[in-house]
Amino acid sequence: MKSSRISGFYKKTVDERKRIIKEMYPFTEEELEEINSNAPLTVDTADKMIENVVGTFQLPLGLGLNFLINGKEYIVPMVIEEASVVASASHIAKIVRDAGGFTADSSERVMIGQIQVIGCQDFYKAKAQILKQKQALIQAANDAFPSIVARGGGAEDLDVRILNEEADSKYSTMLVVHLYVNTVDAMGANLINTMAESIAPLIEEITEGKVYLRILSNLADRSLARARCVIPPHLLTTGDFSGEEVRDGVIHAYEFAASDPYRAVTHNKGIMNGIDPVVIATGNDWRAVEAGAHAYAVKDGKYGSMTTWSKDLEGNLVGEIELPMSIGTVGGATRVHPMAKHALQLLDVKSAKELAQVIVSVGLAQNLGALKALATDGIQKGHMSLHSRSVAIAAGATGEMIDIIAEELVKLKDIRVGKAKELVEKIKI
Template identity: 75%
Template sequence: METSRIPGFYNMTVDERIEMLKKLHDFSDEDIDNIHKKAPLTTDTADKMIENVIGTFELPLGLGLNFLINGKDYVVPMVIEEASVVASASHIARIVRKSGGFTTEAAERLMIGQVQVVGCSDFPAAKEAILQNKEVLLEAANNAYPSIVARGGGAEDLDVRILNEDSNSAYSQMLVIHVYINTCDAMGANIINTMVESLAPIIEEMTRGKVYLRILSNYADKCIAKASCVIPPELLQTGEYSGEEVRDGVIHAYEFAASDLYRAVTHNKGIMNGIDPVVIATGNDWRAVEAGAHAYASRNGTYSSMTVWSKDEYGNLVGELELPISVGIVGGATRVHPLAKFAMNILQVKSAKELAQVIVAVGLAQNLGALKALATDGIQKGHMALHSRSVAVAAGATGEMIDIIARELIKEKQIRVGKAKELVEQYTK
């Protein structure tokens, strides 16, 4: 990838965009067919992925442009049906690249497997038995999945908690063991589940209890990705709004989300508008990432903003986002779904850590895009301008008529299907 800065990309036809991609990447004819001409996911392939298949369901695949992350350019594949998201993320990425781009980092790749033990006659003694035999358990877990150990991963540590020890209900009293597993470049659900399931008989013998659940946790708080950006106010100037006004409006909007549950939910949904499309495009589990992100937003006991926006001593706008991002670049749909493979080819990431960093940077960009719009002209102006095209199509417009109808809907400030149908009838008489 030479650059993610492609001026006028949104004005090109689909064919022109494909030709531009071919210049930037060494795509095969099959790759191009998959995204442009043929159904990329055949029903035969789909039938091997899930149960009771009757067909496939498609969503738009767009490209987030202008992303400069740790000095490297990325064109970011995004799968989403909502208008303005890709445009907003690309717009903010263009602003941020002028101030040096996004800075990101990712923590150790440790996922968590949980083992639930009930019925212990002496929970403290059972906990101590587990801790004293930690190395035995880690070795057993690694013996259950030697291939991940050979790749440099595997079970690295564990800890134990006693839950509800003083409860009067025997159902709520339990010992919970966390096994910390380095899954390398895999998301690792199957690896984790195999390892913790193998420990059940050993743990029952050590604790004299009964093992029930043995499963991964999607709260991957040992697998954190962080993104930040610093933007001089002059880059934020929008229409009649000065850069300082936009900066302060963004910070006020953040403080609203940080202080109010009702706003925080919508604020964070906007962040996930950027994150989920990349997770989906790369064949990863967006539900796991979404659940973990919202849990992390509640880690201090109150659900709050995932992002933090502030002003530094020089008057710059500073944005920060950190989230647990449990994704992989091997295994699962990333190596089965043709478009997931294509998306990975576009991204050119070399590790799961790198993919997580790209994802969290897009989330930060999308959040700023929403807050900037809210702090200036309001989010509806840009959103509805893009939505008008979808309304025109729904009303039966085709070809050049789509843009004509869309412009008229915006002009008359009536972006609804009924009005669009009236206009289509007028233009087709």
């Protein structure tokens, strides 16, 4: 059986790790070659994805281990250049695993299309007329994209908002139609935009106004994913810090982020350190996920923490996260980029809803990893230890010399390229 708990994985060579993955997954030789290749995205493929292509740009692909979510094992592909992120997420996932794992759920996969109308003579009458013809508009939207309806999705509802109606508003009064579309396992940007554009002429006719924008919203607050973990204090014991001390330090760190936007931005960036690498690995739009997550962090009127951390009656540390997840498992780069397809194979998710649950669980783990470090030895100790390898490479170290130089930099507490170059020269002599 596949297990995400692979002891000592980080100590193994790259080839040893590849052999482990080969034994665990039914990849073909061709697929393994693509995963192991130094350039799985060809320039020809890249040229079909974006404009003005001159080459490809690679980032490291690592595996987040130890994840147990809703009782299922997950090995999580993570694409990121920052040291310590994959290690931290895997470390916290092991702690949560020992506590029973993450529980996660998600709402229906409903995304929002917006149609902006300007210049109505009577905005309230226009709103009433649109609502009166709601079903006809929903049907027209579905007629524009019948394939999503055949897959069990499609436009399901519609409502109307009037913005800037105050007499002293410096902006134009406008009517905005929200079209709610079940995108099933697609992220849905193209289909929503197509639907919004298709019903724009009808809306102009009904409202006697002029339609300007017809586009999706990345604030996908009807496509939410949630994750939760409950950790007994003894599992949090770290060095000279008791589990209770770590628990309380994590809660105080969270309270700082919940109270102060200056701290919340960095706190939430740490959460996205876990989320973005999975979104990127699976070929999804990480800018859309970022935008939606940060907008959702203002839902209570002030920018705050994307997570909550508290203590339950038994003294356990309880972590929770809820975020919009505008992601998909079909279409877009997930269909074109070979590594995105293989990342989804590694994850073994059956739907976009399941993928969203994995993503927020990783975000919650990454957040706890950062808060736990801040509450104990500080963030730099572990981060700089891993960063030392990059410094050694930048100084010209190769092969076994990289680890030797990195260990010496950590020992000296002087992790600089200049110092690393001195050590490289000494070893060469």
